[in-house]
Amino acid sequence: MNQVQIESQPAATVGRDNQPLSRATQLAAYNAAFIELGLRFRWDEAMYEWLCGIECEKERVARYIEEHHTHLLKAYDAAFLSQLIFDKKNEYLRAVGHLN
Template sequence: MNQVQTDSRPAAITVGTDNQPIPRETQLAAYNAAFIELDLSFRWDAEMYEWLCGIECEKARVARYIEEHHAHLLAAYDAAFLSGLIFEKKNEYLRAVGHLN
């Protein structure tokens, strides 16, 4: 069952090295690559990512997802630690594909 809420939140924008917005598809691919590299069972689809983009801070959006969909991980890890780790891996992917310095 899909638990994604639909509302009209403003979307957060991530800017790349050329000071232009990084395409949503690229950002989604970067997050999913980070999840794979960290051996997490998370996979975001476009609908989930769009909903999460309503959360302005990227680390906060990852923490919110963990809290709502994988709360069992919080018994072993701090949400801020996990979200920071995922954020760094996502950025490594974006650097590798030329979107970040």
């Protein structure tokens, strides 16, 4: 992998041990956040892999909502929902010991 490829890869969420969290761990955290918030969507590995092409986690969530759950945007701002989901995801990761 050359330097350009390394720099263009999305930044990974870093865990307690200062190592990037696996995609499986992050996917589980997002799905736990969706459940806790009462949202009726779940990401599978293929969807998460596609979304990981979007570097910013909050933009990732907003894009998903804008493309797959536009009805939510009648009541909520995409940035608000993204922040809410992002915060719940990180709460989950802290609760299971992956984040400080």
